[in-house]
Structures are given as structure tokens and as C-alpha cells.
Amino acid sequence: MNRTKLILALLFSTVGFAQVGIGTITPNSDSILDLDATNKGLMLPRITTANRPLANATNKGMFIFNVTTNAVEYCDGTTWVSSASSPSIYTSNGTIEAGRVVGVTDHVNFDSNTFYIDGTNNRIGIGTATPGTSLEIATGVANTSGIKLTNLVSGSGIASTGDPIGVDATGNVVKLGASNSNFSAKVALTITGTTANPTKATVRENDFIRYRDLGNNQIEVDFMYSAKSATGSAAGNGDYLFALPGGFSFNATEHPFYTSLTPTELDILVNSVGRVRNANWFVSGYNAASYIVPYDATHFRIMTTEGTGSGYPTAMKSSWYGINYANNGYAGRFIFFKQ
Structure with a gap:
């Protein structure tokens, strides 16, 4: 014991x-x-x-x-x-410490599609559980983007050399192209004929076409061709067709194509591009105010209703003071809706 x-x-x-x-x-x-x-x-x-x-x-x-x-x-x-x-961010207020990484291997859905993360395809949806792009916002209301920039209230814009943005037919935000304030670089004006192509003069004082994107699917075009000497030129055959720049096309709904080779004054007026600023043809002391008329998706004609006698109204063409004349030129500036 x-x-x-x-x-x-x-x-x-x-x-x-x-x-x-x-x-x-x-x-x-x-x-x-x-x-x-x-x-x-x-x-x-x-x-x-x-x-x-x-x-x-x-x-x-x-x-x-x-x-x-x-x-x-x-x-x-x-x-x-x-x-x-125990306190949890899932059942009560909480704080995730700095430097934490939350991995999503499948998907996370907050409040029935208010905010949806697609971890498989690396996409975010606001108002949708099936985002088709990196970020998709679906408001459920037609013509309502769901985006509001509350503090962007300045009455004057901010100077920028960047390009404007817009929305395409499917709702995607896209870059519109050239800046509103700047024209594109000048490129040579392409002129063809309805039957045979003309040849430009060897020496030309002006030979360019350029454009700028005005937004809302509107493009402004500025062009000029002029040559004091006719050396090296050939008239070609038929009406002259001028090509749009930048790979653009006319919107056929806004600008129906007009292909008649015997135009009337009414047809020219009805089919001309709206809001033409100027379109002039001049040769050896003769000149005429003219109209821009779409010929097909990518070409336009310069047509005039001015003048008397036979041959009017007419398009600029090989048989009417063609490009093979000295002191010849074509110039214009107009706005059209792109396709």
C-alpha cells in the first residue's frame, strides 16, 4: 500500500x-x-x-x-x-483578408443572375447567366444599355486622338474607326468606266480620296482629281465610276443604287446622296454643280442637271469632256450611311 x-x-x-x-x-x-x-x-x-x-x-x-x-x-x-x-461571408457580413485569391472552376451566380461569373470560359454576365463575351450586360429592356457614367457630366468633351466607339447590330461595342475630327490619310482616287476604264493624266495636281467616321454609321468622304495637262490620259468608255474609300459600302436601304445611263433630272435628285456639300466638275472654263449618286455598293457617279441642249442631264463620262481633256477635274465632299 x-x-x-x-x-x-x-x-x-x-x-x-x-x-x-x-x-x-x-x-x-x-x-x-x-x-x-x-x-x-x-x-x-x-x-x-x-x-x-x-x-x-x-x-x-x-x-x-x-x-x-x-x-x-x-x-x-x-x-x-x-x-x-461562426461568422461567415455566406451567412453574415465579413471581410476577406488582403491578398486572398478566390478561384472559380465552374461558375458563381449572385442573386439570380444579378452578377454571374463563368469560370470555365472566363466571362462575366450582368443580368444574364449565359454571357457570350468577356463582359455582357443584359437589362431585359430594349434599347437600354444598363451602363451609366454618373460622374461624366462635363458639358465639353475631352480632347483625344483616340477613335470613337459605337454599337453594332448585335449589341457589341465596337471601334468606329477614324477619329471624328481627323480625316484618314489620302489615297489615290480610283476611277473606272462602265464599259472601258479611263487612264489618268501622267501629271496630276490632285488625286486623292479620304474619309472620316462621324459615328452612327455615317461616313464623310472628301475627294479631288485635277490635271492641267492631258498627257498620258485616255477617256475610256462609258460613265465614270468613282470607288468609295476604306472598303466601305453604301447602305442600300438608305441609298438605293441607280444604274440608268439615260438619267432624268428627277431621278438624279431622288437618288442622290443626302446632304451633299459639294460636287463639282470643271474643264477648260466650264463647270457645273453636281450630285453624288450611288451606282452600286462601292461606286458612285458624279451627275449634273445643269446645262441646256442635248446631253443633259448627264453623268461625268468619256463622251462628255472626259478625263482626257486638259484642265480637267472632279471634286466633292458628301456624307453617306455605310452598310
């Missing part, structure tokens, strides 16, 4: 001044109790809500398993805090 008492005394004396290990002979030096097992766990006291100890400063740090709520609880000195109600 005395030997047993001695052993117990030595054991509890050791416990009082060192660590206790259960399942290990090398308990953690910073712990008072180190439990080590590969197939067993710690069984907390199982207590109902009604039988829990008081939540006070004395019991602060106490752990139990609440069999009423089936949750681990601890006492914070004032109340029992359940692990089932």
Missing part, C-alpha cells in the same frame, strides 16, 4: 511540473496535455442546452458538445458560442 501511494505521489508530482502525453511519450513542450492518436478522437462532455454550465468569466474557454443543437460550443466569458453559427 505504501509503495502504491509513493508511486501515485511521484506521478502527480511529475504532472504538476511537466506535460502530460496520452498516446505519446514526447508531449509538446508548450502544451499541458498532448493527445496523439491515428484512429481515435477527443470526446467532449455531451450536454443539453438546458444543462450547460453558466456562461461567465470563470468558465471562459470551456468547450462542450451541445446535444440539443448538435454543435461544439465554447464559452467566451459572456455567452456560449456555437461552431454552427
